[in-house]
Amino acid sequence: MQATLSALLAKATVEFPRLKSRADFEAAKARYVGPHGEFTVLMKQMGTVAKEQRPALGRLINEAKAQLQVQLDTALARIGEAEIAAQLGPAIDPTLPSPDTGPGTAHPLTLVREEMCRILRKAGFTVVEGPEVETEYYCFDALNTPAEHPARDAQDTFYFPGKARFGNLTKKTPEEKYLLRTHTSSVQIRTMLKGEPPIRIVSPGRVYRRDTSDATHSANFHQIECLYVDKNVTVRDLKALLDYIFAALLGKDTMTRFRPHYFGYTEPSFEVDLSAQHLPKVNKDWIEIGGCGMVDPAVFAGVGYDPDVWSGYAFGMGLERLAMLMYGIDDIRYFYQNDLRFLKQFA
Numbered sequence: 001m002q003a004t005l006s007a008l009l010a011k012a013t014v015e016f017p018r019l020k021s022r023a024d025f026e027a028a029k030a031r032y033v034g035p036h037g038e039f040t041v042l043m044k045q046m047g048t049v050a051k052e053q054r055p056a057l058g059r060l061i062n063e064a065k066a067q068l069q070v071q072l073d074t075a076l077a078r079i080g081e082a083e084i085a086a087q088l089g090p091a092i093d094p095t096l097p098s099p100d101t102g103p104g105t106a107h108p109l110t111l112v113r114e115e116m117c118r119i120l121r122k123a124g125f126t127v128v129e130g131p132e133v134e135t136e137y138y139c140f141d142a143l144n145t146p147a148e149h150p151a152r153d154a155q156d157t158f159y160f161p162g163k164a165r166f167g168n169l170t171k172k173t174p175e176e177k178y179l180l181r182t183h184t185s186s187v188q189i190r191t192m193l194k195g196e197p198p199i200r201i202v203s204p205g206r207v208y209r210r211d212t213s214d215a216t217h218s219a220n221f222h223q224i225e226c227l228y229v230d231k232n233v234t235v236r237d238l239k240a241l242l243d244y245i246f247a248a249l250l251g252k253d254t255m256t257r258f259r260p261h262y263f264g265y266t267e268p269s270f271e272v273d274l275s276a277q278h279l280p281k282v283n284k285d286w287i288e289i290g291g292c293g294m295v296d297p298a299v300f301a302g303v304g305y306d307p308d309v310w311s312g313y314a315f316g317m318g319l320e321r322l323a324m325l326m327y328g329i330d331d332i333r334y335f336y337q338n339d340l341r342f343l344k345q346f347a
Contacts, residue, residue, distance in 0.1 A: 005042065005061070008032075008068075013071065016071045029072060033068065039065070105346055107343065108323050108327060112323045113222065116319070119249060120245070126201050127202055127204070129203060130203065131168075132207075133169065135176050135179070136176045137171070138190060139182060142299065143185055144299050157180075157182055159178070160178040180207075180208035182207055183207055183223055184225045185225055191227070192227075192303040192305065198231075200229075201226065203226075204224040205222065206222050207220070207223050208220045209221075218333070222320060225316035225317075226241075226313075226316070228312050230311070230312065235268070238294070250274070253276070255275040266294055267293065267294060273289065274287055287325070292315030292316070293313065293314065295312040
């Protein structure tokens with residue numbers, strides 16, 4: 001039996017390195033360890049061996065089986081690597097000159113972000129950015145979002161494991177969790193905690209939510225949010241700024257309107273619609289574009305501002321939606337596919 005096992009392993013050692021495809025591999029595997037394979041037949045002979053010989057023979061069979069499995073795994077890994085190499089094609093020489101002439105171009109989302117920031121700078125806003133990894137305090141608690149709010153559910157928010165540690169982020173309580181921010185409103189809290197009003201900031205950046213990817217949704221996307229805090233700030237000021245932004249960005253024929261809504265951070269709160277039928281592929285009278293409202297006094301109290309002295313507004317919207325309106329793009333996934341045929345259109 002030992003000689004038979006040794007001969008079988010020697011045969012496999014020669015045959016397996018010569019296998020070229022998965023079909024060849026599966027056929028060879030069946031010949032050795034399939035229901036009627038050579039090794040399987042040998043294992044079935046255990047029942048015919050005397051009892052006193054079975055422990056030694058079992059040990060030999062197990063050792064042979066382990067060696068055979070190593071050879072099978074090695075052959076399959078080699079075939080898999082060859083398949084990947086065939087798909088990738090010949091190696092790229094990074095020292096070769098680029099076939100594209102001239103410099104590259106900014107991504108369409110970058111173009112929209114920079115244009116929005118330029119418009120808001122003219123209105124007196126300063127660009128402020130913050131971390132994409134946040135704590136529950138900055139992302140939810142300080143924004144007046146109750147513990148039972150659906151946005152805090154694990155089905156909507158990406159939470160890090162409890163053992164995760166980020167040395168540059170300080171938790172308010174040991175029970176607090178780290179997460180990927182779901183909005184850039186956390187930057188507004190961080191800014192208010194650093195100093196006294198007046199404050200006029202714009203905070204663009206990437207945000208994350210558990211969402212199914214389709215033509216209009218993505219698990220990661222980009223937002224731009226604004227906060228203005230001063231004395232005697234009103235809804236009229238908020239509406240005037242939004243009218244100015246969209247007229248500058250999309251054309252003077254663009255109009256905006258407010259619809260009552262609920263956001264924990266603002267009171268009163270509104271959904272913002274815009275009318276931009278002069279733009280390509282806009283076939284609706286009104287399109288929802290973002291949310292806004294007057295900062296809730298409870299939020300001011302949480303950051304140490306006297307709500308009887310200070311008032312303010314905040315609003316936010318998705319950069320992808322703005323870019324889709326501006327350029328007539330009908331699928332949000334185009335922004336993340338790195339398809340040069342798409343990106344070169346913005347040169």
